[in-house]
Amino acid sequence: MNEDQKGAPVVAKPFSKMPTLLELLQAGVHFGHQKGRWHPKSKEFIFIERGGVHIIDLEKTLQKLNEAVEFVQKITRNGGTILFIGTKRQGQDMIKKYAIECGMPYINERWVGGFFTNFPNVSKLIKRYRGLKEQKESGALQKYTKKEQVEFNKEIEKLDKIVGGLGDMTKVPDAVFVLDVKREKTAVTESKKRKVPIVGFCDTNTNPELLNYPIPANDDAVNSINIIIKTVAEAIKEAKATA
Secondary structure, eight states: OOBOTTSOBOOOOOOTTOOOHHHHHHTTTTEEEEGGGOOGGGGGGEEEEETTEEEEOHHHHHHHHHHHHHHHHHHHHTTOOEEEEOOSTTTHHHHHHHHHHTTOOEEOSOOOTTTTTTHHHHHHHHHHHHHHHHHHHHTGGGGSOHHHHHHHHHHHHHHHHHHTTOTTOOSOOSEEEESOTTTTHHHHHHHHHTTOOEEEEOOTTSOGGGOSEEEOOOSSSHHHHHHHHHHHHHHHHHHHHHO
């Protein structure tokens, strides 16, 4: 931790861009799933049932979002890496956009089994991808035949979907931020095996015990997805600027 001129520790300022309850409401963050699809352990985050649909308690959303923000900012100030994960159609573009904006790696196409549990192999893929990209951009691949260049381009496209968002990651990240825990169950399982903390959306059909930092929120509606991912990304950016 940095110290001021008198030697006293500098206390990190609270995150300045936390959304309001009204903004969460307007984004539809409170809409959970139908009663028949709920996970009983999500009960603590449910405010009421309306028309057969569970409504999330937005005060608890704000509380848990605040806890998640404090955690990601702590990781960021310590120079850590947070991997953004979201392969569902509604959130793919936002996962990529906000991860790039805050300078964090992301996966928005598909999770490769063994990504965390066999990271040395993934690391080789990252190096291979970066090497091919650099050769293509420098024109070094032009010395090969047209057929070989086509094969190299196909390999680059394939690797781009697997490791294109990982930057120069050389180790398992310090935390993951997951859009849909149920959809990304393999990523969640591998994170738990490697003891990687999990931050993520916790809709009413999700078991909050799967996450270290659950954020009660609608993980299907575009506006809800956007406001939560944007908040986490802004928190990371702010932490980097004040580290």
